Amino acid sequence: MKLTVDRDKCSGHGRCYSLAPDYFDCDDEGYPVILNEQLDSNDGSKVTIAVDSCPERAVTLKEGSA
Amino acid sequence: MHFDYTTPKPALSYFAEFDRLRAETPVAYSDFGPGFWMLLTADLVRQAYQTPEIFSSSATIPTVPHPDWTWIPTMVDPPAHSDFRRVLNIAFSPRFVRDLEPTIRQDCIDTIEAFVADGECDFLGKFAKVFPTQVFLRILGLPVDHTDRFMSWVETVFEGLGHFGDFAEDQLQAQRDIHAYFADVLADRRSNPRPDEDGDFFTILANAKVGDRPMSDDEFLNMSEVLLLAGLDTVKSQLSYMFFHLATNDVDRAWIVREPEIIPNAVEEFLRAHTIVMGARQVAQDTEFAGCPMKKGDMVMVAGPSGSRDEAEYDNPTQVxxxxxxxxxxxxxxxxxxxxxxxLARTELAIALEEWHKRIPDYHVTNTEGLVESGPQVGIEQLHLAWDCTPQEALR
Structure with a gap:
């Protein structure tokens, strides 16, 4: 499973790096930086909540590897 | 359909009204004022916000298609928007807020300590107005003893926005007063730049570039006005719903006290259940949207308070x-x-819940008058709380 952020849609709400800090950090303007795009199977529900909590629906988790 | 959001109604009435409307239709048209479309579902609200080329920010109050003011960056569309926005993104970034957290927390504690022994308070007058205003003035490097002046201007503006007649006149006067105040700030920072140039917000703003040119005086004033309007009344109004809910809901209040770790999550839930801004956009080109023929210049209420409670996105959306x-x-x-x-808002709201409940775990509402709200930015107008504060010494 691979994490991606659609930069055109992301407006820096900060939900992803608040909810899944092992996977997202933020830059100086508050936009997310992906730390780890490959999902650890143990972190499934936490990352899914972060993905589903994006108000812009800009974060996705897709099948496949980095 | 006639959606007059200016009429004061009992607290939470407008949320219930949005729930009823949304159950009937995803898009409505209200003939109140000059008239406006209403987008009621999460899907349409999101689409409108994400499509600025059709839904322009040239006018952002549902009943005001021709505003007499130009808020920056609020009313600037992309691509020009990002030149203004970048200055603010850095100034209000998550890292900046995190560094400031101890100061914000101390402001909150001091505000509560001033009245905790009274056993009661005018929640808005003694807490919800005071705390965010102090935080804001401190961040911007303005004198904290200007708190009353700022609150009064901000309230006058919000009482008038989207209304008609005297309220709207007073609103424009308050906006002129705000500009006059910040014109003095600008003159001061130009003639007397602060030595800690990187730390003083208005020195940074006065010297900011828009693309490759300096920011104009008008742009400086319009940005300063936005910061003031957006930073004070919003947090106050959100706090009014949070504490009204908790004061009237024993289970949730006990939960916050017992398990303060839940507070960041609870803040998001309060923001969802009681989204306070009935924002708007203006149609920039004739378009058919969600089956509706929208004409250039039409106003569209992008109903966040409805979209945040959409059954299509949440289970039991009207429940906290x-x-x-x-x-x-x-x-x-x-x-x-x-x-x-x-x-910044999230941090202020979380700290308010944490520090309040450490000191005042149990409280109730004492007023029956004034538990009312009106739009386009709703908030409970009067909220009085009381608690048992028998000092521990008296029990010994």
Missing amino acids: QLDRKVNRHFSFAAGPHRCVGAH
């Missing part, structure tokens, strides 16, 4: 569930104009 897991509310809008103060 402090441990709700997935939450993508529109309290901070969406798209390029996402609230720049979101990180």
Whole structure:
């Protein structure tokens, strides 16, 4: 499973790096930086909540590897 | 349909009205004032916010298609928007807010300590107005003893926005007064730049570049006005709903006291259940949207308070569930104009819940008058709380 952020849609709400800090950090303007795009199977529900909590629906988790 | 959001109604009435409307239709048309479309579902709210080329920010109050003011960056569309926005993004970034947290917390503690022994308070007058205003003035490097002046201007503006007659006249006067105040700030920072240039917000703003040119005086004033309007009344109004809910809901209040770790999640849930801004956009080109023929110049209420409670996105959306897991509310809008103060607001709201409940775990509402709200930015107008404060010494 691979994490991606659609930069055109992301407006820096900060939900992803608040909810899944092992996977997202933020830059100086508050936009997310992906730390780890490959999902650890143990972190499934936490990352899914972060993905589903994006108000812009800009974060996705897709099948496949980095 | 006639959606007159200016009429004061009992607290939470407008949320219930949005729930009823949304159950009937995804898009409505209200003939109140000059008239406006209403987007009621999460899907349409998100689409409108994310499509600024059709839904322009040239006018952002549903009943005001021709505003007499130009808020920056609020009313600037992309691509020009990002030149203004970048200055603010850095100034209100998550890191900046995190560094400031101890100061914000101390402001909150001091505000509560001033009245905790009284056993009661006018919640808005003694806490919800005071705390965010102090935080804001401190961040911007303005004198904290100007708190009353700022609150009064901000309230006058929000009482008038989207209304008609005397309220709207007073609103314009308050906006002129705000500009006059910040014109003095600008003159001061130009003639007397602060030595800690990187730390003083208005020195930074006065010297900011828009693209490759200096920012004009008008732009400086319009940005300063936005910061003031957006930073004070919003947090106050959100606090009014949070504490009204907790004062009237024993289970949730006990939960916050017993398990303060839930507070960041609870803040998101309060923001979702009670999204306070009935924002708007203006149609920039004739378009058919959700089956509706929208004409250039039409006003469109992008109803965040409805979209955040959409059954299509949430189970039991009208219920407050402090441990709700997935939450993508529109309290901070969406798209390029996402609230720049979101990180600051969340921190202020969480600290308010934490520090209040450490000192006042049990409290109730004592007023029956004034538990009312009106739009386009709703908030409970009067909220009086009381608690048992028998000092521990007296019990010995």
